[in-house]
Amino acid sequence: MEKLIEYILQFGNLNKQQIEFIISKVTEIELGKDKYFSEAGKIPRQVGFVVEGVVRGCYYNNKGEEITRCFIPENNLVVDYPNFEANSASSEYLQGSTNCKLIVFSKQDWEELSHTIVGWDNIKNKMVQKCLYQKSRKTPVISQDATTRYLEFLENYPTLTNRVALSHIASYLGVTQQSLSRIRKNIR
Structure with a gap:
């Protein structure tokens, strides 16, 4: 309360x-x-x-x-x-x-x-x-590339990546789960 x-x-x-x-x-x-x-x-x-x-x-x-x-x-x-x-x-x-x-x-x-x-x-x-x-x-701005959209997601929602389903993040970013996995791997 x-x-x-x-x-x-x-x-x-x-x-x-x-x-x-x-x-x-x-x-x-x-x-x-x-x-x-x-x-x-x-x-x-x-x-x-x-x-x-x-x-x-x-x-x-x-x-x-x-x-x-x-x-x-x-x-x-x-x-x-x-x-x-x-x-x-x-x-x-x-x-x-x-x-x-x-x-x-x-x-x-x-x-x-x-x-x-x-x-x-x-x-x-x-x-x-x-x-x-x-x-x-x-x-996310769809005209941006997927990596930029993901980096902005991390900036806007820094605590969510390990809390919500990757399928929901992928859907939010307008990419497939496979693409999201590749993006995440390339960023690490």
Whole structure:
């Protein structure tokens, strides 16, 4: 709970009662590896905060291939926010890339914070902007060669190489697992 409060307080000030109110609105859940936090075709109903583990955003392209769009490690929000806010079906999956512990707000509780805490909308907007920025900024640039993309992955996610499946990293980079193995061998 402490990590969530530290995270929230980066974006604005809250008093003790407001913090206690926020804590009263969350539940802690475990999300197993390969289990879904939210799914394509369904309306996202919760906002999560990753306490332990890594969640990945992925989708299927028109050939039916799974594409990893982003990784969401500890101390970050996890939510398909545009669809959560619009109450519309998601086009991607948020899935545990490892076993995860999450702190979760239901949609109703998330909205109740806005109605109850003065200044919450400002804090929420900053958190959501950071969440959306992180998801978009770290997508590899396909015009770069695969080695450059992998080196950027290492820079953006220094702790993930031994934690998430190589198939997910390869999919994120837009290369085959064999290519990724070659790249990794050449870098060592």
